[in-house]
Amino acid sequence: MPDEIERQGAPIPRTRRASKNDETVIPDNPNWHRFKMACPFYRERWIGDGEYLEGRPVLYHVICLQNTPPTTIDEQQCCLESKTMCWRLKVKAPARSA
Ligand code: SF4
Numbered sequence: 522m523p524d525e526i527e528r529q530g531a532p533i534p535r536t537r538r539a540s541k542n543d544e545t546v547i548p549d550n551p552n553w554h555r556f557k558m559a560c561p562f563y564r565e566r567w568i569g570d571g572e573y574l575e576g577r578p579v580l581y582h583v584i585c586l587q588n589t590p591p592t593t594i595d596e597q598q599c600c601l602e603s604k605t606m607c608w609r610l611k612v613k614a615p616a617r618s619a
Pocket of ligand 1: 556560561562563564584585586587588589590591599600603606607609
């Protein structure tokens with residue numbers, strides 16, 4: 522297992538404890554909107570240029586700076602409520618025994 526981690530490089534922290542100098546998979550953009558109560562890696566790019574998807578106007582694009590964006594409304598809601606840590610990591614964490 523340690524060999525596998527070394528091959529993949531150091532893991533990218535996904536918590537607010539990480540310093541501002543930590544790299545993200547997708548470079549941040551100051552024009553993207555962020556939310557105080559959302560994951561620190563969650564961004565929205567608001568648009569209004571007439572883009573349509575499935576017959577509906579697209580209002581914004583969701584961007585995850587760790588390149589693991591939410592794929593459903595429920596996952597997006599998890600991102601918006603994950604102020605300190607990526608919800609995907611919480612799901613993967615083993616359950617504690619009582
Ligand atoms: S999936 Fe959501 S919670 Fe996880 S790092 Fe990306 S934006 Fe943050």
